[in-house]
Amino acid sequence: MSDCLFCKMAAGEVDVPRVAENAAAFAIRDINPRAPVHALIIPRRHIGWARDLGMEDGATLGAMFELATEAADIEGVAESGYRLAFNVGEAAGMTISHLHLHLVGGRPLGPEG
Numbered sequence: 001m002s003d004c005l006f007c008k009m010a011a012g013e014v015d016v017p018r019v020a021e022n023a024a025a026f027a028i029r030d031i032n033p034r035a036p037v038h039a040l041i042i043p044r045r046h047i048g049w050a051r052d053l054g055m056e057d058g059a060t061l062g063a064m065f066e067l068a069t070e071a072a073d074i075e076g077v078a079e080s081g082y083r084l085a086f087n088v089g090e091a092a093g094m095t096i097s098h099l100h101l102h103l104v105g106g107r108p109l110g111p112e113g
């Protein structure tokens with residue numbers, strides 16, 4: 001996993017401002033935001049993509065969703081609403097092969113925005 005950008009961020013080898021973090025995950029702002037608010041919730045442990053998830057990942061996923069709620073509060077979209085999404089595969093725009101949950105908001109999103 002030495003060439004995985006998110007693993008390097010998790011290990012502190014790549015320094016990036018964090019919106020929030022907890023024991024299992026950290027949140028950063030997307031460098032190419034698709035909306036006024038666009039954060040990524042990233043597990044510290046390398047998980048390839050959503051298709052690799054199983055029952056054993058329940059605690060990690062719970063921690064990611066707790067962090068998403070905290071990040072939504074910090075980013076100011078808790079009241080207006082926001083979207084949480086996993087992109088799976090190339091057609092969905094998945095560009096980094098380390099699981100990450102997108103938190104998008106700050107504008108009307110529409111059904112698929």
Ligand SMILES: [Zn+2]
Pocket residue numbers: 001004005006007008045046047097098
């Ligand atoms: Zn990784």
